[in-house]
Amino acid sequence: MSKRIDVKDLNVYYGDFLAVEDVSINIEAKSVTAFIGPSGCGKSTFLRTLNRMHEVIPGARVEGEVLLDGDNLYGPGVDPVTVRSQIGMVFQRPNPFPTMSIRDNVLAGVKLNNKKISKGEADVLVERSLKGANLWNEVKDRLEKPGSGLSGGQQQRLCIARAIAVEPQVILMDEPCSALDPISTLAIEDLINELKDQYTVVIVTHNMQQAARVSDKTAFFNIAGTGKPGKLIEYGDTHTIFSNPVQKATEDYVSGRFG
Amino acid sequence: MTSTLTPVRSKRSALTKGQLPKYAPYAVLAAALIVGAAILALIGFNAFGWGLVSALLFAIGLVSWSAMVEGSRRAKDKLATCLVVGSFLVALLPLVSVIWTVLVNGIPGLMDPGFLTTSMNGVTGAFDNKAVESGGPVMGGIYHAILGTVQITLLATVISVPVGLLTAIYLVEYGHDGRLAKAITFFVDVMTGIPSIVAGLFAAAFFFVVVGPGTKTGAVAAVALSVLMIPVVVRSSEEMLKIVPNELREAAYALGVRKWRTILKVVIPTAISGIASGVTLAIARVIGETAPILVTAGFATSINSNVFGGWMASLPTFIYTQILNPTSPSNPDPSSQRAWGAALVLIILVMVLNLVARLIARIFAPKTGR
Numbered sequence: 001m002s003k004r005i006d007v008k009d010l011n012v013y014y015g016d017f018l019a020v021e022d023v024s025i026n027i028e029a030k031s032v033t034a035f036i037g038p039s040g041c042g043k044s045t046f047l048r049t050l051n052r053m054h055e056v057i058p059g060a061r062v063e064g065e066v067l068l069d070g071d072n073l074y075g076p077g078v079d080p081v082t083v084r085s086q087i088g089m090v091f092q093r094p095n096p097f098p099t100m101s102i103r104d105n106v107l108a109g110v111k112l113n114n115k116k117i118s119k120g121e122a123d124v125l126v127e128r129s130l131k132g133a134n135l136w137n138e139v140k141d142r143l144e145k146p147g148s149g150l151s152g153g154q155q156q157r158l159c160i161a162r163a164i165a166v167e168p169q170v171i172l173m174d175e176p177c178s179a180l181d182p183i184s185t186l187a188i189e190d191l192i193n194e195l196k197d198q199y200t201v202v203i204v205t206h207n208m209q210q211a212a213r214v215s216d217k218t219a220f221f222n223i224a225g226t227g228k229p230g231k232l233i234e235y236g237d238t239h240t241i242f243s244n245p246v247q248k249a250t251e252d253y254v255s256g257r258f259g
Numbered sequence: 260m261t262s263t264l265t266p267v268r269s270k271r272s273a274l275t276k277g278q279l280p281k282y283a284p285y286a287v288l289a290a291a292l293i294v295g296a297a298i299l300a301l302i303g304f305n306a307f308g309w310g311l312v313s314a315l316l317f318a319i320g321l322v323s324w325s326a327m328v329e330g331s332r333r334a335k336d337k338l339a340t341c342l343v344v345g346s347f348l349v350a351l352l353p354l355v356s357v358i359w360t361v362l363v364n365g366i367p368g369l370m371d372p373g374f375l376t377t378s379m380n381g382v383t384g385a386f387d388n389k390a391v392e393s394g395g396p397v398m399g400g401i402y403h404a405i406l407g408t409v410q411i412t413l414l415a416t417v418i419s420v421p422v423g424l425l426t427a428i429y430l431v432e433y434g435h436d437g438r439l440a441k442a443i444t445f446f447v448d449v450m451t452g453i454p455s456i457v458a459g460l461f462a463a464a465f466f467f468v469v470v471g472p473g474t475k476t477g478a479v480a481a482v483a484l485s486v487l488m489i490p491v492v493v494r495s496s497e498e499m500l501k502i503v504p505n506e507l508r509e510a511a512y513a514l515g516v517r518k519w520r521t522i523l524k525v526v527i528p529t530a531i532s533g534i535a536s537g538v539t540l541a542i543a544r545v546i547g548e549t550a551p552i553l554v555t556a557g558f559a560t561s562i563n564s565n566v567f568g569g570w571m572a573s574l575p576t577f578i579y580t581q582i583l584n585p586t587s588p589s590n591p592d593p594s595s596q597r598a599w600g601a602a603l604v605l606i607i608l609v610m611v612l613n614l615v616a617r618l619i620a621r622i623f624a625p626k627t628g629r
Contacts, residue, residue: 056512058435085515095506099528109514112524159510166514 002200003069003086003169004029005050010064011229012042012049014057020046021229023064025219032192032201034211034238037221037253042230043204044092044174046221050202051087051172052080068169085109088163092175094155096147096162103143105158106130109166125165133161134191153184160191164199171195173203177210189214208254212242220250279328284321291317314345361603368600371397375604378403379572380561384587387594397593399586401601403562404577407477408608410566411556411573412546414481415488420538422485423492430493431500432522450490458486459551466555477566480556480573484545491544495537499530532623539616543609549575574605 005027012020020042027033035043048054049062052073066073073083096105106126110117117125126143130136135157139150147158156176163171173192177185192214195201205211211218218241223230234241234250245251295313299305318341326334368374377400386398426443434440462483466474503526511521527534557570558580578598585594 051513053509053513056509081515081517084513089509089513091506091509091513093506095504095510097507097510097525097529099525108511109516112511112514112516112520114520162510162514 002029002198004200005170005202006065006067006070007050008065008067010046010049010062010066012045012054013061013063015059018229020049020221021231023232025232025235027200027202028217029200030196030198031216032196032203032214034215034218035202035204035221036206036208036211036218037230037233038223039206040226040230041221041223043221045230047172047174047202047204048089050170051089052083053089055080085166086168087170087172088166088168090156090159090163090171090173090176093179094152094159096150096155096158098146098148100147101144102139102147102150102158105147106161106165108162129161129165130158132164132195133157134187134194135161151184153180153187156180156184156188157191160188160195164195168199170200170202173201175204175206178206185210208242212238218242220245220247220253222249222253277329278333279325283324287320287324288313288317291320314348317341318345358606361599361606364596364599365603366600368397368596368598369603371400371596371600373398374400374597374600375405376400376402378560378562379586382560382586384589387585387587387590387592390593391587391590397596399593399597401574401577401597401604403559404572404574404601405604406562406564407556407559407571407573408546408575408605410564411477411480411484411552411571412542414478414566415484415545416538416542418481419485419488419492419541423489423538423541424496424534426489426493427496427500428522428527430497432518432526447490447493450486451494453486455483455487455548456550456554459483459554461486462551462555475555475557475570476568477556477563477571480552480571481566483551483555484548487545487548487551488541491541492538495541496530496534499533499537500526502533503529528623532620535619535623536616539612539619543612543616546609546612547575547605549579552576553579574601574608577601578605 005025007023007025007027010020010023011018012023023046035047037043045054050066050073054060054062062074064074068083068086072078096102097108100108103122103126104111106129107117107122110122110125127136127140130139135154138154139145139158147155150158156179160171160176177188180188189210192201192203196216203211203214215238217236218238219235220233220241221230222233234245234247236246241250242254245254251257291313292309295309295316296304298312299309302308318338321341322334322338325337377398379399380403382399389395390397426447430440430443434443459480462479463475465482466476466479507525507529508521511525512518516524552573553576556573556576558576559570559572563569563571578601581594581598581601585591587593
């Protein structure tokens with residue numbers, strides 16, 4: 001239940017502005033890939049092109065190919081909704097639906113799509129998803145309480161449970177820990193390690209230690225200056241990127257000399 | 260371990276030095292009231308003048324005392340407080356006055372037997388003359404007018420809420436500030452400024468063309484009122500949809516939910532409390548309209564429960580005709596009593612609607628708590 005992603009010569013635009021230029025990258029199935037780089041270098045923008053969330057913003061468009069196990073996400077006639085049900089996403093700020101209970105939040109992907117599900121199946125799905133997100137023990141007694149009453153870290157794990165409840169092939173995470181304290185961060189990082197047994201995980205992070213801790217491969221993005229497009233500078237095994245990078249810019253960044 | 264704390268001498272804190280005592284405003288107020296009463300007594304006492312003079316004396320007294328003791332910064336602060344509170348009281352005055360007048364004049368009307376349960380059907384000037392001459396109860400009631408108001412307003416709401424809400428959804432979710440969205444926003448603003456009589460004439464003329472000359476029914480009035488309601492509903496719903504965080508929409512999209520489902524199941528439920536109270540306020544805004552109803556629904560003295568046929572009474576038009584054309588021209592008092600009673604009922608209706616709006620907002624509000 002996981003697929004690989006291959007990106008070929010991808011250019012990402014906001015209107016006429018080229019935000020990310022010429023990215024080619026191969027993301028293995030059942031692995032954790034981290035995107036690092038300074039702010040504004042296009043990591044998040046690029047991540048959002050991997051499940052066609054980028055085009056939600058008016059005027060945003062993409063040139064090039066993104067292949068999910070060989071199928072082009074941007075091919076003619078491809079429905080972005082189908083793409084997104086296969087490639088889930090967790091956002092920077094926890095965003096549980098405020099009108100729904102914890103249980104309904106987990107079932108949101110099913111219920112919002114009006115799929116019929118029996119109560120028994122729903123219970124199984126809720127328990128499995130919440131266990132998968134390491135949240136079950138904390139919320140099992142208050143599933144009917146609103147999701148917005150949880151702490152920030154719990155909310156973020158609820159969002160992860162919500163994402164894995166629709167059983168995607170790939171999970172994208174856009175700085176999932178940047179709004180969380182170290183203990184909640186640790187909980188999420190442990191979770192990412194478990195998730196890679198089943199899913200392909202791509203994570204954007206500002207925290208280089210985090211990238212080093214959780215990822216198998218790391219991609220370093222950089223930007224030449226304000227108004228210039230972001231570029232993929234180097235991509236390789238996390239160990240190599242952090243200990244023995246090929247590019248000077250990568251070495252400067254991971255050793256803390258800039259950025 | 261020995262204590263290194265030395266006992267602190269009890270004295271007035273140096274940090275609160277140079278402040279007016281706590282009772283200062285009350286003392287100044289009492290003095291202002293007494294002096295004000297004395298001044299007014301010289302030129303002829305009246306309550307309004309007393310309040311005005313006392314307020315001025317209070318402001319001057321408190322500010323100058325503060326300037327002497329506390330310095331200019333605090334004096335300015337006191338002056339600003341006086342101005343703010345004074346403006347608030349001035350703004351409150353008409354409201355209190357209206358409610359008081361309507362209560363005093365309306366309660367006798369409301370106490371008439373059958374006032375809420377009978378119509379004006381068959382109530383002639385002879386009854387009113389008899390009521391005045393022999394002191395009997397005032398006959399007649401406003402049941403037909405309440406029924407008309409409720410039906411017309413309900414139909415107007417049924418027309419304008421779908422139109423208004425869907426317009427707001429287009430503007431916020433699909434318009435992207437394009438040319439059409441800008442044009443709609445502009446015309447909605449224009450519609451907000453339409454005088455209500457013009458809306459009434461529009462509905463009357465429209466039904467004149469479509470159905471036939473002289474068509475006056477509750478439905479025509481409802482169309483006129485919805486012309487007035489739609490822009491209010493569009494505006495308030497638009498604002499409410501706009502403040503739904505974009506993150507929630509993205510969260511739904513990322514789960515593979517279609518846009519229209521996201522709007523239906525995530526955006527609208529999140530905003531529903533604001534939308535509901537906006538709709539209720541729009542209803543409260545049109546329920547008291549008189550002119551458009553006069554030219555579209557006419558006026559009736561008997562109960563008409565068919566909103567699509569025949570002339571229909573409503574509370575505002577009832578008040579208007581009772582005051583302007585009393586049932587008994589020689590004894591207008593019973594008519595004006597009925598009019599005041601109807602006015603009280605109308606105010607209560609609007610107030611109940613506002614309370615309902617708050618209740619709806621509370622029931623639908625996103626839930627918090629652990």
